[in-house]
Amino acid sequence: MIHPALIRKQRLILLILLILIALTAIVSMGLGYASLSFDRLIPTLLGQGTFKENFVLFSVRLPRIVITLLAGMALALSGSILQGITRNDLADPGIVGINSGAGVAVSLFFLFAPIEAGSFIYLLPVMAFVGAMITACLIYVCSYSRKSGLQPVRMVLMGVGFSMALSGVMVVLISSAEREKVDFIAKWIAGSIWGTDWPFIWALLPWLVVLIPFTLYKANKLNMLSLSEPVAIGVGVSLNKERVVLLLTAVALAASAVSVTGGIAFIGLMAPHIAKALVGPRNQLFIPVAILTGGWLLVLADTIGRQLADPDGLAAGIVVALIGAPYFIYLLLKK
Template sequence: MDSFNLTKQSKKPFIIFGILIIAIIGVFLLSLNLGYIRIAPFDVLKTFLGMGTDKDALVLFQFRLPRMVIALLIGAGLAVSGAILQGVSQNGLADPGILGINAGAGFAVVLFIFFFQGSLTGLGTLSIFIMPFFALLGAVLAAFLIYVLAWKKGVTPVRLILVGIGINAGFAAALLVFQLKMNPRDFMQATIWLSGSIWGTNWKFVLATLPWILILIPFTLYKARYLNILNLGDQVATNLGARVEKERRILLFLSVALAGACVAVGGGIAFLGLVAPHIARKLVGPKHQYLIPASALVGALLLLVADMLGRNVLQPSEIPVGLVVAMLGAPYFLYLLMKTP
């Protein structure tokens, strides 16, 4: 009986993975049909087979599909970033959006846009691939400031959150200064983007984001055992032979890099990195070998659903996906904050 229960428990995460993948596929297919221009399921199939109209092909392949793929990539990246932060800090309230890491990345990207006259034409296509590196620099700066200012004989969860909120506010103020110097069109573009709008709706942005996700998430999964060890406490981890500070720095860099790459394309999407790991932890448990892929799938599903709702609820207007996620995530954050001793 015990061996049967053990086998059942070992299969549970993979069953959950399968259910999440099926849910993502279902939402993906539904989202293909919905939008300002509705396309019937049969017409979607015809278009994929090369027998659809030019209009349907343009809508699907040039606008809708790249946006949906980016939503999947960003959702997975931000969720894994949040899972790493929560594991390293042993703080269930950690999230790259709440702690100001997203704000630091956003600040660097707005600087980049500002100095290239608010557009991506300054360097042509190359600028799209440079943006994630600028976002990474901004995210690293924010993470460094948070760590330094929160350190006081260690970093407590509450102090980390409070310092992160302060850093977030500081970067938001700096962002506003540069936004006010922009022309009205660029100001509106920056404002919508910072609220969490998946504005990179072409395949170039997909190609700019894809390598970061495909490299960093598998590497994080490779490092998952160190997250498990770090959760045992520094002393126990050291006794087990782990180089605690080195592994912590590597994991923090992975989290910051994922957040920066996602912010470069998706803007300031907060709370996703908080909510997705918590849902994943309830589904598959605390082992990071399972938690990280589950977080990636949950994050991808949540952002895909949020993007679908944002595009369709107030047609022809569009709600930035970051606001949809915030409406879902903010109450959960308050709930977790009240539960934290």
């Protein structure tokens, strides 16, 4: 049973995070290459804006904010699941190679698939999932031992190795592609939010609508997987089955996010740790906090990045990496 005081604390933190997301979104709506005064935001949202104001808000700013929010939530949840099933606090879809696998699949699809633009948007998450799933399976197989089961530290090391190898594949793809397509892949690698239109939101949203409730339903299984393997087996958990199902969920979340935002790492590493520090390690409590924390972090990083360089700004993935890399080193030293 969860103590009522912890539940109240979690609800207060969730409320604070929602307020932070709303405030950051408001600031993000008003800032940018084409400025939109803050006193005109509410009238424009209510349909009383000029043509320019409507275009800037509804066609440029708002879709980008929603995309970054949803992608940050997906990456944070993916990282939470990976840390749970591997019992490794350093697991993250960007660090263990899943994002790179999705990136190679997206690049191959973008370069060579003769697909119409309308279908392209909705097929991207599927192709990213296929690439990420193949990578995750290879990492899992290489990290698994019949005698001792899944090796958490080995999984992270394998993931780093696969990530480097797949980065080399991306370089080969870039060297053989047309200039326009090279620009797209380069932006993807940097973590530039490129899917900034409403169709990309409809392509990403169904994955979260299905997988967030499913993960919360599996929260108690994740609690048991965090125990030692003999204890988890003793309480009746089918380790391999639950790990595979949850690994599929984590891969699907990460792949759907990076297919429209590019190769963003460290959100899935930082958000779960921040959430656990606030409400403890119980999955029922920290997963909702991690989801909102990840969404807010990515919206904040994108808002900051857009102000640092004109006219396109600095990629959100770079801003996140500037924060996340030192945090990763801190965790390595601590653990």
